[in-house]
Amino acid sequence: MGFKEEITDHFLNGHQKYLRNISVDCIIFGFHENELKVLLLNAKYAGQWALPGGFIEKEEHMDEAAKRILKQRTGLDDIFLQQFHVFSTPDRSTKKINTQFLKTSGVSMEGSWMFDRFISVGYWALVDFTKVKPVADVFSDACEWFNIHTIPELILDHNDILQKALENLRAQLNYHPIGYNLLPEKFTMPELQKLYETILDRTLDRRNFQRKIFGTGILKKLEETKKGVAHKAPYYHKFDLRKYQKALKGGMGFEL
Amino acid sequence: MGFKEEITDHFLNGHQKYLRNISVDCIIFGFHENELKVLLLNAKYAGQWALPGGFIEKEEHMDEAAKRILKQRTGLDDIFLQQFHVFSTPDRSTKKINTQFLKTSGVSMEGSWMFDRFISVGYWALVDFTKVKPVADVFSDACEWFNIHTIPELILDHNDILQKALENLRAQLNYHPIGYNLLPEKFTMPELQKLYETILDRTLDRRNFQRKIFGTGILKKLEETKKGVAHKAPYYHKFDLRKYQKALKGGMGFEL
């Protein structure tokens, strides 16, 4: 099936495969070079960036739909994800930009389920940046990481969704294994601290941070030090997942 | 329009008025006689109790839909409500019980949008028990308060939804004006403490509780004492909403 046929089929018959009026949007967080990043798609139809998203199959759990979408964009299974909010303003419709997209694709069409209003469920996901291979979808030209502080204007209400996702991530910081999912297996203490500082958007005292983290017992210090760095080489650490999970049960107490 | 016609119209044409595949369920919390209570409907179609719920109109914000549903059940405007989770297991369909309901109502029908799978968005609401006049809907015989500790078996996954609502209410306790919305304008300190104890499901020290609450400055002590009680009469208090809102910004710090 060629591109044009694929598009046409999706617009004409997609509603037989997917639930109507409801979609999923994903905020995929990664951490790289001491910066919090988000994976965005460049939407052909709008010439604008957008959050990766998709629809829920008729017999599919919504969480599974989110997982499927994430797998398609990142190549990863077993992604940590969290439903966080539903976005439902009545004007959430891509009719205008979809019509434009179809026109430029040389497809003409009267009505389509894709022109309807969509209520969207937001999920945020935490991934190991180094393991992701970004893949664009059929509606997009590009799939790239953006620093959380330099996000361009996105389609529809996607900037709002992203903002809300970030707020929710902050609020959930003490109750989910954020570090475990965002960092590679081995990492240094300064890296972990920088992760917390970036998400909380404030600085933390190095000594108090270390004392608190070690106090929870969630870290194992390795003998190995980081190589190829100027100045004193920091030790690598890894998570003791068992103790991490346990500590999270009661909340870990990093205040906003 | 008679009952039978109303039902038939809803099943045949409701999808022209409402979004498909998506519904709203509400957990309406009230506090009375030192007990946390929830408003439930007795579903004619199942002979079982259920959460009040409804659908979203084509051009309606989902929050508005929830407000409309709440107004219909309680008679109240300006209800404090909070979206908390989306429930999306693929087997969320009332086809079976709806078919049974139609049969006993003497209506026969082949297909209907109401037989489809529904993804449901959960909202919890806080109301002043004394102001609510429970009203059943067209599918129900009764609308009554239940003590949170003696909830019967509900239809579908409504027990799970209720459980999750309660968990979320607990987690949000320090960030929303729970007391302000659940208690009448004037209330005593022991009543407020009991509210917190009920929601948190644990006892609190009377002296520490009072010190902490007064420390936030959210209460104004009135000169009036409660009448007609045995033993020492407690003073009434009311909230200083301005300071309450302010205090909530940073969280109020009642730990679970």
Next chain:
DNA sequence: TTATCATTGTGTTATGAAGACACAATGATA
């Protein structure tokens, strides 16, 4: 009229967590 008693109202102390802060150790680079 007086005593009883459950309940409200309040103050002190002890404990532990969090915040502020300084200096020695390391190891690549100059």
Next chain:
DNA sequence: TATCATTGTGTCTTCATAACACAATGATAA
């Protein structure tokens, strides 16, 4: 070999929380 940015660690102070006891109140019972 000296420099220097960065890592690694300990102490003191401050504040919030938890534990705890006794006096005041006022309806009820004797």
